[in-house]
Amino acid sequence: MAHSEHIVASFDRDLEGIQAQIMRMGGLVEDAIAKATQALELRDVELAREVRANDAAIDALEEQVNDEAARIIAQRQPIASDLRTVLTVFRVSTNLERIGDYAKNIAKRTETIIDQPPVNGTGASLRRMARQVELMLKDALDAYIQRDAALAADVRARDIDVDQMYSALFREYLTFMMEDPRNITTCMHLHFMAKNIERMGDHVTSIAEQVIYLVTGDMPDEDRPKQDRTPHDAGVTK
């Protein structure tokens, strides 16, 4: 195993440094997911604003970690597992940054619909869905740090639950909108939020795949179960 230290100790410090930044970014992103959906459920505008404001820190970290990873490639010429470590840092930071953007978008929409009458129970189900993604993200980052391909494969398999939740919400919002056109504005926003969370799940899945690549050297095959049926859904409740 290539886990022992490099002869040049500062190379180890460089690699640990960028991975620590990824974990810091991950922490901020987990926080953003939780707070964005909490703000929605509790109709808390202040919290939504906080999520929007905090996204700048995530973006800044992404830039920093990418600069540092580029410097490491230029100065250390990493190869084998070291090269994979640096490459995955680039990709994982991009995934995390995107997830942060989705959380920010949820916060923005929350501020928009705050004055509309609430649609029954939707905040809670979105939060459950987000909670699922947040747990997947936490496990994906644990798998990353522990180089645990099995845990990463498990995360990857769990995305199906998120897809199913999204499909259910898609039909639910459709039903609300058909029942009462006054729900349309809110439900359109809610639907985009659900879609945002579904997309977060895809990015977490991509992080999990990066972990598998990091550990094994191969990307997993594209045979992951998918459950987003909405592209085929005409919207008519039978």
Added chain:
Amino acid sequence: MNDMRLTERGVETKQIKMKARGVEVFYGDTHAIKSVDVDIEDHTVTAFIGPSGCGKSTFLRCLNRMNDTIDICRVTGDIHLDGEDIYDPRIDPVQLRAKVGMVFQKPNPFPKSIYDNVAYGPKIHGLARTKAELDEIVEKSLRRAAIWNEVKDRLDAPGTGLSGGQQQRLCIARAVATGPEVLLMDEPCSALDPIATAQVEELIDELRQSYSVVIVTHSMQQAARVSQKTAFFHLGTLVEFGETSKIFTNPEDPRTESYITGRIG
């Protein structure tokens, strides 16, 4: 949040250890170095890179007046060590070289014991009054050079019997023994295998805590790995000098870019 450097590589002081201004070197009629200005910072590894014949070694050798030993070589301009002109006629070059030590391309231990290789400098400079003091300097220097554990049981064995990598670290111990402030290294790893090279590079990073290190290397990768500052020489001029991280990710001069990316040489 503002720490752009993620690792503890930060340079503690930005103090200028050596300052070169308008340095010109001639070998007979050949103009080898053309008006070079460089600041060598304390506690920093500065790498000189450039194609063969670009003048990087020549310039390095100006820093401890090694060029004095070449009859046809003439150096003009100012080079200061801690504000003192090293070409001042009152400066004794031998004393200067104790302060500005040098390690060469091929490990060149004296045909003497490991102990005597290290003890030689301190002896001629009168740095130790007793045998115990000398023993201490030898041990400290060998530890500094990260070779103590490998040789402590055979200090009487000839230095030439060590492996290439060990010989080079022995030469570093020898250079360190006179208590220098600056260490000049001319291609210190070009005769070593990759593992011995990595050991010397790790050693260079450690030596930076105590000294200012200037290294000439043919290997751009090595310059990138070990240095904080890089100077690119081409045809006797200093083309670009700056942060290593900048030079190797986004150099300013197109000639630097062409050289480090393998387009000219």
